[in-house]
Amino acid sequence: MINNLSIKTLLTSLIVSSLLGCTSPQIQLNYYSLHMPASQLHTHQSSTITVGDVLVSEYLQQPSLVMKIDSHQLYYSPQDLWAESLNTAYKKTLQQALNQHVSNQQTQQDQPASKVHVALEHFYISDQSTVVASGLFWFSTISGSDNPTQYPFHIQQALSADGYHHGVTQLVATVERLAEQIVEANKSVN
Amino acid sequence: MTTPQNTESNISHSPDTQQAVIKPVKGVSKVWLLPILALLVGGWMVYKQWQDQGPLIEIQFTNVEGVEAGKTKIKTRDLEIGIVKKVELSDDLSSVIVTARLNSDTQQLLHKDNQFWIVSPRVSLNGISGLSTLLSGPFINMELGSAKKQANKFVALDSPPTTKAGTPGLKLVLRSKSQFSYAKGDSVIYKGIKVGEFEDISFNFDEREILYDTFIQAPYHELITNNTKFWDISGVSIELNSEGIDFTSGSLESMLTNGVTFGIPDDLPRGTPVQENSQFTIHTTYEEATEGRYAQSAEYVIFVQETVRGLKVGAPVEYRGLVIGNVLSINTVETNQIGLLAAGYDIPVLIGIQPGRVQQPDTPAGVDFVRKQIDIWIKQGLRARLESGNLITGSLFVDLQHYPDAAEIPASHQVAYPVIPTISGEFSQITAKISTILDNINRVDLQALSNNTNQVLIQIASMVGDLRATNTNLEQVLASVNQNELSSKLANTLDSISALTQAYSGDSQTHNELQNTLVILQQTMKSLQPILQQVNSKPNSLIFSEQQPAKYVPKAASSNDK
Structure with missing residues (x-):
């Protein structure tokens, strides 16, 4: 009786220790959001530029943050992920940046409303200590007629700190710079 | 030098020598044995040769192509039994006499009816024979007969006999x-x-x-x-x-x-x-x-008014489809008609009805029975006519049929044979039948038929009017159905379908949710792709974690320069 109990105990401890040996350390996942609530709400003013379609490249339509580690090699960080889909977040962030810019520049009331569409071709952190955002944008009127003129953009921001957190911050900065270019372009159009 | 006398005297007088005794020779000298022996042997050989040689035969040929003295052999059943010794012309130069010496034990084979012929290559429609003589040369074959008498002189055949002597x-x-x-x-x-x-x-x-x-x-x-x-x-x-x-x-x-x-x-x-x-x-x-097996036949003449082209001697004479005789001759029977070119000339055709074919004895009695029966039948309407046996060949035969309604035709021509009356041929009958049909058509009361047709047409017209009224009523019923409850139900159904379509249209919420779900699913599949590749390459990596791959972290510009 005693022998049977001791054998069972021994076998159970062996199995448990084997299973424990197979366990892996828990992976720490970091979620990032491109869009954050603005510090000041500009409810009394609405932007004359609204963001229409945001078309994101195929390789960006996945949750991992992308890092370019070679001339043509990309690295998807397994632990650093977007909290929401990039085109939604980019659209919100851009709209927020445009609103912010309009509030800063006090746009004219008689300026006609227009809609901007963005094709985001590249949006990554580079191993060359920069972040890159490039693509095209074009305008259309609210009524829906397209303006055939397309404006390319290529925005690069240097990294001043290590880590993905700082990289995301710089990516948000590229969105703000794109908003500036859009506003300028909109002025030239009108 | 001493003389012979001296020597003789010396010998006779010498006391040491003896006097030779001279005796006369009594037998034949043994020396003669050798020629005698040779003579005996020679004689035996001559006797043996004479004994071994068989009989000498003479064969008379009309042609001896290829036969040579001293070469050509005599054979029977392919066994060599002799050789030709001499070939010479006969005294009257009409044939060739071949003298041959046979082997010694062949005397008993020389039957008087033996057949001789020269075997040489022969090609005919019945086959090819004598090929072996192409190289060996021709030989004379002797076919043994069965006669008891023997002979030494034979007459050869010009060609091989088709049947060998003695064949059963x-x-x-x-x-x-x-x-x-x-x-x-x-x-x-x-x-x-x-x-x-x-x-x-x-x-x-x-x-x-x-x-x-x-x-x-x-x-x-x-x-x-x-x-x-x-x-x-x-x-x-x-x-x-x-x-x-x-x-x-x-x-x-x-x-x-x-x-x-x-x-x-x-x-x-x-x-x-x-x-x-x-x-x-x-x-x-x-x-x-x-x-030819029927010896007896009752002969009759039929007079044909149409053409006899296609009718041949030997053509069948049929009675209700059964052959009971045949045509014996055409236009050879003498009649009292003037000639072929005379108007109304009937061609006499002699036919024979064989009693053997009608279950009667093939005897004169059978012929009499047939004649009596035919006479009775002629009175009852038996008639002969030519019928076409084959439309392609145009061959004709004589058909005997009963026509009770046929008018009795008296025998208009005198002839040595009894006459079976004829009726017109098929074409005449077809014409008569068509005429009858036309007569029947004429008898039809067309006026009454026309009146009946008019009445039928009036009835049909009234029926069409009724149909038209029915059609109008039906259209009214359909219109009322269209305006009532059915149309409202259809409208409701279409509205429901429209709402359902809108729920699934491009900008609808359902469509967007579905699209988002699909996008998420696609992203999930992409995320799973590295894991699947890892599991595919290393299945145990799920349990045994190895060294983690290099992790890239963005670096600041200053640290990167270092």
Whole structure:
């Protein structure tokens, strides 16, 4: 009786220790959001530029943050992920940046409303200590007629700190710079 | 030097020498034994040679092509039994006498009826023979006879006999007046088997017919009886008769050459065996051979008013479809008519009705019965007419039928034979029938028919009016249905379908949710792709974690420069 109990105990401890040996350390996942609530709400003013379609490249339509580690090699960080889909977040962030810019520049009331569409071709952190955002944008009127003129953009921001957190911050900065270019372009159009 | 006298005196007087005793020789000297022995041996050899050599025979040939003295051999059953010693012309220069020496033990083989002929290469339609003599040269073959008498002088055959002497079988004589061209060696075939041959051909000047000496091999000779009929099967026979095209051929051999076959007609008894050299006639066809079995026939004349083109001698005479006789002659019977070119000349056709074909004895009594019966039938309406047996060949035959309504035609022409009245042929009858049909059509009351048709048309018109009213009512019913409850239900249904379509249209919430779900699913699949690749390459990596791959972290510009 005693022998049977001791054998069972021994076998159970062996199995448990084997299973424990197979366990892996828990992976720490970091979620990032491109869009954050603005510090000041500009409810009394609405932007004359609204963001229409945001078309994101195929390789960006996945949750991992992308890092370019070679001339043509990309690295998807397994632990650093977007909290929401990039085109939604980019659209919100851009709209927020445009609103912010309009509030800063006090746009004219008689300026006609227009809609901007963005094709985001590249949006990554580079191993060359920069972040890159490039693509095209074009305008259309609210009524829906397209303006055939397309404006390319290529925005690069240097990294001043290590880590993905700082990289995301710089990516948000590229969105703000794109908003500036859009506003300028909109002025030239009108 | 001493003289002989001195020597003799010296010897006689010498006391040491003896006087020779001279004795006369009494026997033959042994020296003679040798020539005597040689003489005996020589004599024995001569005797042996004389003893070994067989009889000397003389064979008379008409032609001795290839025969040479001292070379050509005499053979029997391929066994060499002698050699030709001398070849010379006969005294009257009509033949060649070949003298041959046979072997010693062949005297008993020299029957008087032995047959001799020269064997040399021979090619004929019946085959190729004597090929072995191409190299060895011709030889004289001796076929042994069976006669008890012996002879030393023979007359050779010009060619090999078709039947070897002593072959069991039966010899027949076949007669023919037709222009057959049978040759010596042509086949007699029975059911496709060659059972005999033509041996010899002669011509009988009195009867003007050809006689064929024919040999039937045993055991087939037992098939020959007094009821056996022979007919020709040479080549291919194609005959166009009233029953169509008849194609007949014998064996392949007989198609190339000539041949006859034989048999007993179906309705004849087997008969009794025949004697040697019995005579038979060769018929042209099987039909003619079987035809000839009826000896008796009741002969009648029919007078034909139409053309007899297509009617042949031998054409059948049918009574209700059964053959009861045949046509014996056309336009050869003498009548009291002036001539063929006279107006209304009826062509006399002589027909024979054979009692044997109508279950009567093939005797004069049967003929009388047939005549009496035909006479009665003629009074009751029996008529003859020509009918077409075959539309393609146009062959005609004589058809006897009862026509009770037919008018009795008196025999208008005097003739030596009784007459069966004729009626017109098929075309005349067709014309009469068409005329009858037209008469019937004329009898139809067209006026009454027209009135009836008018009435029917009026009824149809009223029926069409009713149909039109029914159609109007139906249209009204359909219109009312359209305006009522059915249309409102249909409208509701279409609204429901429209709402359902909108729920699934491009900008609808359902569509967007579905699209988002699909996008998420696609992203999830992409996320799973590295894991799946890892598991695919290293299945145990799920359990045994190895060293983590290099992790890239963005670096600041200052640290990157370092």
